[in-house]
Structures are given as structure tokens and as C-alpha cells.
Amino acid sequence: MKNIKTLVNKYSYHIEYNLEDKVYISRCAEFPSLTAHGKTQEQALKEIKTAVSGALKWMKKEKEAYPEPLSLHKFSGEFRLRMSPEKHRKIAIESSLNKISMNQFIVNKL
Numbered sequence: 073m074k075n076i077k078t079l080v081n082k083y084s085y086h087i088e089y090n091l092e093d094k095v096y097i098s099r100c101a102e103f104p105s106l107t108a109h110g111k112t113q114e115q116a117l118k119e120i121k122t123a124v125s126g127a128l129k130w131m132k133k134e135k136e137a138y139p140e141p142l143s144l145h146k147f148s149g150e151f152r153l154r155m156s157p158e159k160h161r162k163i164a165i166e167s168s169l170n171k172i173s174m175n176q177f178i179v180n181k182l
Contacts (some may be wrong), residue, residue: 076128080121082141087116100124103140153178 108119
């Protein structure tokens with residue numbers, strides 16, 4: 073995808089209100105080091121998109137690969153998880169008592 077403006081609109085954005093500073097803070101999941109702010113949600117979104125656009129232009133100039141937008145990523149639905157043997161045992165027991173698989177037990181907890 074070569075058009076930066078199109079790519080900017082494919083990324084995942086999050087906006088939240090900061091009560092202390094009385095501004096909206098915006099972030100992009102694919103560029104976790106970037107933040108922006110604005111007096112309105114719309115302004116905060118515009119500012120983070122401007123920051124992302126700038127990062128992409130810099131990356132293009134430096135011939136660096138762009139992060140893949142999460143919206144375009146194909147997820148398998150599988151998620152591997154490491155835990156202590158004690159936690160594994162506890163989940164096995166609880167899921168068995170509830171007559172469901174460990175997978176379904178963990179999904180229900182999420």
C-alpha cells in the first residue's frame with residue numbers, strides 16, 4: 073500500500089479524555105510511541121493521524137517497512153499462553169468442575 077493517506081486511515085486509534093489536563097489523548101496501536109492531544113475527540117484524532125503520517129513519510133524516506141495495520145492482519149484465532157504449572161493445574165481443575173474445556177474456561181474469563 074503506497075498511498076500514505078490511505079494507509080493512515082487503516083490504522084487503529086484510541087482516544088480517551090484526560091481529566092487532569094482537560095484534553096483528549098489519542099494513540100495509534102501500531103505506533104505505540106506516538107501520542108497526540110486535542111480539545112475535542114475530533115481534534116485529537118486529527119493530530120494523531122498527522123503524527124502517524126509524519127512517521128510514515130520518515131519511514132518511506134529511510135526505506136523502512138511500515139507496520140502492518142491491525143485491521144488488515146489475518147488473525148488465526150489461536151493464542152499461546154505460558155503459565156506456571158500450578159496455575160495450569162488450577163485451570164484444569166476449575167474447567168473440569170464446570171464441565172468445559174480449559175480453552176473455553178479461559179475465553180469466558182476474558
